[in-house]
Amino acid sequence: MSHSIPSGSRWRWYIVFFVAPATLIYTVFAIYPIVESLRLSLFAERDAVEAFVGIDNYKKLFTEPYWADQFWNAFKNNVWLFVLHMLIQNPVALALAAILSIPNLRGAATYRTIFFLPTLLSVVVIGFIWQLILSPLWGITPAFMNFMGVGKFFAPWLGLESSALTAVTLISIWQYVGIPMMLFYAALLNIPEETLEAARIDGLNGWSIFWKVKLPLILPTLGLVGILTYIGNFTASFDLIYTLQGGLAGPNGSTDVMGTFMFRTFFGFQAQLGDVNMGATVASSLFFIILIGVSVYLFGVQRRLQRYQA
Amino acid sequence: MRSNPLSSMAIHGVLILYSALALFPLLLIAINSFKSKKGIFRDPTALPLGELYSTKGYQSVLANGDFPLYFGNSLTVTLISLVLILLLGAMAAHGLTEYRFKGNGLLGLYLILGIMVPIRLGTVALLELFVKLGLTNTLTALVLVYTAQGLPIAIFIFTEFLKSVSGEIKDSARIDGLSEYRIFFEVVLPLIRPVIATVAVFSMIPIWNDLWFPLILSPGEETRTVTLGIQQFIGQYTVNWSAVLAALTVAIVPVLIMYVIFSKQLIRGITAGAVKG
Amino acid sequence: MATLELNNVVKQFGQVEVIHDISLSVNDGELMVFVGPSGCGKSTMLRMIAGLEELTAGDIQIGGKKVDHLPPAKRGIAMVFQSYALYPHKDVRGNLGFALRHAGMPKAEVTQRVDAAADILGLGPLMKRRPSELSGGQRQRVAIGRAIVREPEVFLFDEPLSNLDAALRVHMRVEILKLHQRLKSTMIYVTHDQVEAMTLADRIAVFRDGVVEQCGTPLELYKNPANKFVAGFIGSPAMNFIDSNVVNGCAEHAGQAVINMPDGDSNHAKVSIGIRPEDVRVKPDGILSGTVQVYEHLGGEAYLHLLLQDDQNLVVRTDADSAYRIGDTVRFDVIDSKLHLFGENGVALPRQLTS
Structure with missing residues (x-):
């Protein structure tokens, strides 16, 4: 960086004072580690010496059955997680936001406060709470389902290979629905009252105003929520799954995601030994996956949506 | 909309139902944490009254967990990180918006890159770095990582806000004879007070709740955060239901109290911030 | 100070x-x-x-x-x-x-x-x-x-x-x-x-x-x-500018000589005549004329927006008690001593009052 005035050659030290500390911490503890991880993914330990191996680690990750099976399993699970969040979490969030943004709704502030509350709690706490509630041992859920007359459908969902991932995802949705809700809510409030009045004068009613006026106007927020969901799925999902299902992401790897896979690869777990370079390779692959998503968002989705903004 | 009472009832029905869904699990845990093991299983939905009432769970939490220590750790890490994020973030945003210098635009872009690229992806190298620096199992390591993690969004929000503020007040301060440093501390900092709440919320929640970095960078007994402490405690006491429920309640209550006190500013901050973003 | x-x-x-x-x-x-x-x-x-x-x-x-x-x-x-x-x-x-x-x-x-x-x-x-x-x-x-x-x-x-x-x-x-x-x-x-x-x-x-x-x-x-x-x-409403040809040392408008060019000035073939709205006198025997397009009444005074014969526009201040309709033809004179002349480069030409 050079902080020089175009016209003179005096150094303006105060600019350095303002900008340097943040840049330094950010560079050393955020950017450098990511770049260094990318570098490490191109090396491997041979006879206790680090050696450059090109893209061998990636080849290994994508083709050697031991690695590829885990990788693609985790990737597939992440995709399922993402799809469920997009299909359930975001529509529910939009519906709640739409209801909350009805003018003069009584108690709107209270509802809003309640809906957002789970978001603030630690994933660990939420995870354990739902583990207890869904536990056949305690019997809260079976009792409730009996009461509703659907008791025979109960199963220890978190323990079954077929349903564990979906159950975990639903818990995550329960916790995080507040965030997209707030984003939608803010976007809806941001629509000028006059636009809605104009629509009413044009003869639109509540439903058609929502579909034909409000929804197109908050499309950019929809895009933003989409990309945030995407990034969150690939990185933040670790906490919940590690808490609920442990590092092996059981049963039988059925809830394994990129986060837990990366954790196991790097640190090792039980019999498996940790591998720094393979851990870096998994992280870097994840980096590229996120990069692709972000690029699609920035250059495809966002640009097209931006046009709708006033 | 001037809607009829029927649809208004339906709307409130939906909202109350969802409120119940959001609150029920939390209330259930809190209620049962004050019961004996028998009470927990015999009648989970009853209030902890009469013979059901028991504080055994809390006693074992106090006896076996170092929760005051964990709270202290979490508080220390969260507060120091927060102060650094707010201060350094505001300084950087001010530097980027107020002064013309070469590479200004690029530096701004570089600093907000981290919003899109999660810092967790660098964990492998981060751990190696802290081993080299001798900072593993220290709160300092967590503070540094969380500060680096929180800066991009803070700089982004502050920058957006500062761009919308008239520059005349800073010129006015210059005419009043303030140095560039004092302009920041005496004029700009008070000016951005409204967005500080927003940034604080955005930064604080993920720090307080994080499991990943405490688990990897400072899992030692002395530096455990609440989140990690709970995770480890429950891992050990899976059969002691009273203790588990009490531990969970202990983890919820402080956040709940903070939320009730600050919910107005918090939600206003989030919606305002979201509008900007 | x-x-x-x-x-x-x-x-x-x-x-x-x-x-x-x-x-x-x-x-x-x-x-x-x-x-x-x-x-x-x-x-x-x-x-x-x-x-x-x-x-x-x-x-x-x-x-x-x-x-x-x-x-x-x-x-x-x-x-x-x-x-x-x-x-x-x-x-x-x-x-x-x-x-x-x-x-x-x-x-x-x-x-x-x-x-x-x-x-x-x-x-x-x-x-x-x-x-x-x-x-x-x-x-x-x-x-x-x-x-x-x-x-x-x-x-x-x-x-x-x-x-x-x-x-x-x-x-x-x-x-x-x-x-x-x-x-x-x-x-x-x-x-x-x-x-x-x-x-x-x-x-x-x-x-x-x-x-x-x-x-x-x-x-x-x-x-x-x-x-x-x-x-x-400077001035409100703004000064009118009428494009004009110079014929025989006179700036013309629609075949009417409006104003004499400064003595000895022979190097301008085209000029702009600057006329302030307040320097126009509406009268039945005026030598210039235009059609009323807009009539703005401000209470104490009124402004006529005229379309001149060669499609140029002119704003004129007039009495508050006058009454005009769109399409009326209005005759007027300009006050010679208050006119301005500008060359094609926009610079004012020195004026010597001829009256």
Whole structure:
């Protein structure tokens, strides 16, 4: 960086004072580690010496059955997680936001406060709470389902290979629905009252105003929520799954995601030994996956949506 | 909309139902944490009254967990990180918006890159770095990582806000004879007070709740955060239901109290911030 | 109180030159208005005087002393901003006294000066309020008060009234005028509003594209504009310009000789005749005519928008008690001695009155 005035050659030290500390911490503890991880993914330990191996680690990750099976399993699970969040979490969030943004709704502030509350709690706490509630041992859920007359459908969902991932995802949705809700809510409030009045004068009613006026106007927020969901799925999902299902992401790897896979690869777990370079390779692959998503968002989705903004 | 009472009832029905869904699990845990093991299983939905009432769970939490220590750790890490994020973030945003210098635009872009690229992806190298620096199992390591993690969004929000503020007040301060440093501390900092709440919320929640970095960078007994402490405690006491429920309640209550006190500013901050973003 | 000298001032932003070699002097105690359309360089000039922008070339002197290397606070100036620029976290008293306290002035003196300024501006009852609790006009007054307490040699105003509504703007304009009469200090006032410029200024400097087109008293600019730009900018409604051919030393319109060219001027084939709306007389036997397109009645006076025979437009002031309909043909004369002539490059031609 050079902080020089175009016209003179005096150094303006105060600019350095303002900008340097943040840049330094950010560079050393955020950017450098990511770049260094990318570098490490191109090396491997041979006879206790680090050696450059090109893209061998990636080849290994994508083709050697031991690695590829885990990788693609985790990737597939992440995709399922993402799809469920997009299909359930975001529509529910939009519906709640739409209801909350009805003018003069009584108690709107209270509802809003309640809906957002789970978001603030630690994933660990939420995870354990739902583990207890869904536990056949305690019997809260079976009792409730009996009461509703659907008791025979109960199963220890978190323990079954077929349903564990979906159950975990639903818990995550329960916790995080507040965030997209707030984003939608803010976007809806941001629509000028006059636009809605104009629509009413044009003869639109509540439903058609929502579909034909409000929804197109908050499309950019929809895009933003989409990309945030995407990034969150690939990185933040670790906490919940590690808490609920442990590092092996059981049963039988059925809830394994990129986060837990990366954790196991790097640190090792039980019999498996940790591998720094393979851990870096998994992280870097994840980096590229996120990069692709972000690029699609920035250059495809966002640009097209931006046009709708006033 | 001037809607009829029927649809208004339906709307409130939906909202109350969802409120119940959001609150029920939390209330259930809190209620049962004050019961004996028998009470927990015999009648989970009853209030902890009469013979059901028991504080055994809390006693074992106090006896076996170092929760005051964990709270202290979490508080220390969260507060120091927060102060650094707010201060350094505001300084950087001010530097980027107020002064013309070469590479200004690029530096701004570089600093907000981290919003899109999660810092967790660098964990492998981060751990190696802290081993080299001798900072593993220290709160300092967590503070540094969380500060680096929180800066991009803070700089982004502050920058957006500062761009919308008239520059005349800073010129006015210059005419009043303030140095560039004092302009920041005496004029700009008070000016951005409204967005500080927003940034604080955005930064604080993920720090307080994080499991990943405490688990990897400072899992030692002395530096455990609440989140990690709970995770480890429950891992050990899976059969002691009273203790588990009490531990969970202990983890919820402080956040709940903070939320009730600050919910107005918090939600206003989030919606305002979201509008900007 | 002091004189202000601008000598060959140049300002470039990167490769773009926005102020081209401006020299100007402001007399002691004079209220000088910089006026011009947005982007003309008037605000940049003011900011350079204040020390908020650096000069690319030239120098600035206040009271005969070179100041362009001094920081703003050491130049003996005070500035009032368009957005008022009050400190939102300080009350009125805190805002007024901030610069003085910062400069290390004894507390008693600060209080005395702040009270004196508050007195002048009628801010007494508002001293404990924060800016957010004040109306626009009150904020503006605080901003002016903050300048007064510093007892500067030169006051700088940067479009101070443009954020106020119309009625308040007129009121504050009068207050600033009174303030100037009372303090008798040198003031520089930037505005894009020519009415403000005309009513406030001892002298006006008209800016365009980084140069001063003309500098003089309001009446000089009104009576003898140096070029078409100044002529069109000063006066409301604006001066009409009629394109005209020169035939036999006479500028014509629609075959009618309107005005004689200056003696000995033979190098113009085309000129613009400048006619102010107030310098036209409507009468039945007038030699010129046009069709009424719009008739604006303002109560005390009225304006006719005429379409002339060769499709040119002319705005004419007329009596309030006249009645016209769209499409009426109106005959009129122009007052020869008040007409202006501009060459094709826009520069005014010297006029010798022939009557």
